[in-house]
Amino acid sequence: MVASYPQELKRGNLIAAMQHADEEEDINKVLRIVDRIFSQVPRKFTSKVEGKMGYEDFVYFILSEEDKSSEPSLEYWFKCIDLDGNGVLTRNEMQFFYEEQLHRMECMAQEPVLFEDILCQINECYVTLHDLKGSKLSGSVFNILFNLNKFMAFETRDPFLIKSGTRIPT
Template identity: 50%
Template sequence: ETAIKGLHPLPDFFSQRIYSKITKNSPSYCTKKQWNTWSSENLDWDVGEVFFRTVKEDESEVIVKDDFIPIITSLLQTHPGLEFLSEHKEFQEKYTVTVIARIFYEVDKEGLGHLTRRMCRKRRVWEAFLRAGEEEDINKVMDFFSYEHFYVLYCRFWELDSDRDYKISRADLLKYGDHSLSHAIVDRIFENAPRPFGRRGGEEMGYEDFIYFMLSEENKQNEVAVRYWFECLDIDGDGVLSTMDMKSFYNVQSHRMQCLGHDVVPFEDVLCQMYDLIKPQGKDGVVVSDFLQPECDKVSGALFDALFNLNKYLQFESRDPFLERTKREDEFDNDWDRYACVDYNRLAMEEEQRE
């Protein structure tokens, strides 16, 4: 295994995977003939193809979730930025689960449960793995591998999972974000939200599906999040978010505002404002493609928040133009990276205070 490091274009933590594929997990050594055979079949390609061939099983033409486990396990064993987890097996396991879930969230946008060669090329998945091999600070690898991002996701799940059964109930999820979500949207999350890792419509949500929920909630600008929330809001499943669909959710939202003493903006005014932002192509309502227009990626979240996230909607209504400009000029590429940084610092401070 040590001998083949540097003989392939992938990071060193792929060497164990390559060695296992060459030897078929049986001999304790790799012969020159075995190496020559494998390399002639797999290394005469660009790095993207080598990555795909190395990760997938030889007899398969797609990558499934378990294919990543030995590679991420090797990363955990060798990366200096993850060395501190060596004595924490549970965190190693959850880190592995988190990385895989994040990869599938970003790449498997249709929820097929596997990654094709074309998907990997379109997203250039291997580039994040290359950065993980080069960067000593794993937290600088924002795509998939950041330990801080994992810590935020896992701690949020842990905070909600009061009975420690690694499952989230409707009552648990209602507590998310200081009770920011309406019961109407939480019901729809459990009834109709995409569940790539579990049974759609189940009464409990596992950790991996919670990752999908949280990434979609904290960064509503990406395509996966737009489709996630659209499916939740499209009550009749006709592919059109009608005025009636939106009003049913806003009625719950406005009732909450009224109970808390906030001024309630009439639904018609909210709808007019949002239509000005989204500019839907049709007259019957809003479709997914309306949200996915390039000029709408910064405002689609505002419509979703107006319908079901009270805290974020109130923040949007009272936003400070100076802070908005500052946010546009900061170092973060998206809302998730920004949120994860702030929340990790919060969690770290709380940990220090407990000590």
């Protein structure tokens, strides 16, 4: 059973993070996903230098970024988005990261895709790691939340090319 939203918010730092984002005049200074990575939430760095990725850390990150559908990548990105560490991605947690995507779309003069429209595609109020591992579009969920280029490629894909088996260049 999933905890209620108020209890969930009290346990995590979501409210404080959202307040920080609201108080910051330049949203570009709020590097939400980067902060999570360098806080070593998804994976502890092997580097001896504090706050720095080692070669192994960088390779792991790049592999996770390139193929978000592999099991290690799903686990990596899930930990990044799961702000309160309860094993469940809620609407609030996903929206927290998606807000930066909206800002990027506006800066690039692209028509923004509303979060409510995204939620309709995800079709759940919350998502578990198990849910993602069983989904064909699992990697796309993370691209939607923090990789605008891959999200836009996903949004503008041609369903006829997909059905015919033609590879879509990215």
